[in-house]
Amino acid sequence: MNYKMMGRFIGKILIVEAVFMVPAMLISLWEREFAVVRAFMWTLAAILVVVGLLMWVCRGSKNKFYAKEGLACVGLSWIVMSLLGCLPFFLSGVMPNYVDAFFEIVSGFTTTGASILPEVENIPKGILYWRSFSHWLGGMGVLVFLLAISSMGGNDNGYTMHLLRAESPGPNVGKLVPKMRKTASILYLIYILLTVLDVFFLLLGEMNLFEAVCTAFGTVGTGGFGVRNDSIAGYSPYIQNVCTVFMFLCGVNFSCFYLLLLRQFKNVFRDEELRLYVGVTVGSILLITLNLKGFYDTFSETLRHASFQVVTIMTTTGFATTDYELWPGLSKAILLCLMLIGASAGSTGGGFKCGRALLVFKSLHRSVQKIVHPQKVQVVRVNGQPIEEKVLQNTNAYLAAYVLAIILSFLLISVDGFSITTNLSAVFACFNNIGPGFEMVGPTCNYAMYSNFSKLVLAWDMLAGRLEIFPILILFSRTTWKHR
Template sequence: MNIRLVGRMVSSILFVTEVFMIPSLVLCCVDGDHEVAMAFLASMAVISLIAGALYIFGRKRDERFSARDGFVTVALAWVLISLLCGLPFYFSSEIPSYVDAVFEIVSGFTTTGASVLPDVESLSRGVLYWRSFSHWLGGMGILVFTLAVVPANRNSGGTLYLMRAESPGPSVGKLTPRIRQTAMILYGLYILLTILCIVFLLAGGMPLFDSVCTAFGTAGTGGFGIKNDSMASYSPYLQNVCTVFMLLFGVNFNVYFLLLIRKFSAAFKDEEVRLYLFLFASATGLIAWNIRPMMQSFAESLHHAAFQVSSIMTTTGFSTVNFDVWPSFSKSILLILMALGACAGSTGGGIKTVRLLLLVKELRYNVQRTLQPRSVRAIHVNGRVVDKEVITGVNSYMAAYCLLIFGSILLISLDDFSLETNISAVFACFNNIGPGFDVVGPMANYDAFSDFSKIVLTVDMLLGRLEIFPLLALFSRSAWTKKL
């Protein structure tokens, strides 16, 4: 492995992340929160020391970059960011436990939205901003942003390895011949949609600070609210704005690129997006029918059903009501949506709609092959033959996903909470959603878990965001050997 080049690239990522702390520092100075400002300065100093050491270590580097180096770079960068970027919470004593501080910032960067804080409204604006901004930065990807703003090395294939390791979905390709240009297009679309979300929220009377933080959580499909009741105290208009934009950010950004270059037919015929919208409409209708007796009108039940389906399906985690008291039928649908997640290439988490599509097509293919062993068939998506390596990758992902989910449920069950709590907590963290049921319901938090369980759930959030394999590769002995 090219350890020096990995160190150099990780140092660049840490420097970029550190720069993003400056707005929070400025907010603290404006508000007179000098203790919190000093916490941000101390955190930036620690990050600078570590990033500087990695930069010096990587000066005499070989520019050759392999897929293995890409996986290790992504995993190592995310681990270091997780351990370092929660320091402002800890140094300021706004989250006095370091384990809790790491849990909170990992929940932010992985766009999970699970929190250990019982009273977020007591936090300083600087901390609230950093907490919400971590969603936005982690949504599209910290490394994708770095690729967009930092000049790449001469090995363009290396940058593609980085994007493939960090971007969610079974396959990632280049929108343009140059990977840096692809990263710039993705972030350009991301910024544009975020600004539109802020504008619509402001139009509904939401204060500027609230609008910015809420848009960060919506765009990154993260779900950190700045109110203790999440989105419940905001108007139906503002809730509807979030419903629409959560759904939009759950769409594969490649589709927006197709619309941008006026390939409307290809965009509207995308099988994954059509399945995604079908699942949203079906789940919304079923839940609205099921919770109708609990609401004053069908319009109200449809409003809350659409919001929660959009929130859970895109793995955002905002809430307008306590869906933990909904009937079992509705909660079962939400639990299934937790696992399914949004589209590949979006800011959402979960298994991804395209994997469900491929699994269904593979099942049908195997049934037909059983009935007609001599027939020659292939699996197609959007009119293209799906490579067998992609199918193998999906199957491997699902195997690892199930094993890790089962193991995590077993480990956190040592805290002796209900089975509903344990299953939903693991599903909510692994699929980067946030709220679950019972003890970790939408009106509760994760503070009741032990430090051990919080560490397990923190690892789950990272595994879910990086789609398992990059993080597993970091702990593989073969990843650190010199021979390929």
């Protein structure tokens, strides 16, 4: 295990975090929120001390990086980033309980949107900005950002690919172009373009600049932290529709946008995962719209709320325009299923992923065919290309870990004594990075009633779900920390 190089890399991640805290501190200074300014200053000082120690202790590190180091480095980076990133919440007094502050920032970085705050409209703007920006930073991934802006010292010996695979969602990650740094740059340029366009269209709806920027961070990062107590419900139908469109777009695999820029339209339209994502979304909207007949005054209002809630749940964003807890049972059951499916691989959304679900269905079909025709060679194909057995094995392993983690987390937080629906939906919502669940963690509620222990369990769920389980699990393996 190359501890020194891991330490230096975590130090670089913390520098990125510190740089991105500065705008939040300047907003607090502009708003004359001096207690918040002091909180950011103390946080920046703490980060600089940690970075200095890491760089001094890890000086003279060797550029040798393997898959094990990549997984461990990603897991540790997100944990350390959260431990320090929550300090402005805690030191400013907005969240006097450190566990609450940690839960909130983990929810932000993992784009979950689960909150312990009963109301947000009286919170200082600097804190609101940092809280919303954490979605944007975690949406594409802070390590991907670092790879995009840094050459990583010339010859990286392939370790950047280990980092990208560990942080990027989906069953398989490849390069858009031969150079890893250029791939990361392309991903972030697309991400920034979508954010700018979202802000532009929100401003056209007469939303003020601060709210437009914070809402765009939550929409494009598929996070869900709002700046109003009623989330998106108090905004105009136009703004709600803009959010629906951009949430949907950011649930698409970003490689599809790159192919569109290259005018490879046929390859995009033939993408099986995209077709599954669109089909499930459209089908769910139609079913819920029919099920809600007569629930709202007009058909257009029904369609708008159905579309928004389907997209916000499937892309794991977590915004709300209505209290879906009041919907009929079928509509809520569809939303629960969408929580498990999630968005596309290679998007900013969470969940099990459409790409992974597609592989599971195709593997199941092959297994059935082998029973009927045991001598026939069956190859799983996606988009006409054969899928390696290693990818299928990893998908099955992920499914097993996914189910076990959810069961264990459900049992652990059930100690608090809340209802089965509340606890199970809380685990689903946190592990799949959605945010709101049902009953006591529904769209009009929050997670404040859980004990510190349960909040830490749910924070673990959020991190494991965002990083696809293994970068977090590997930290608990003794073999990880053995020297080569």
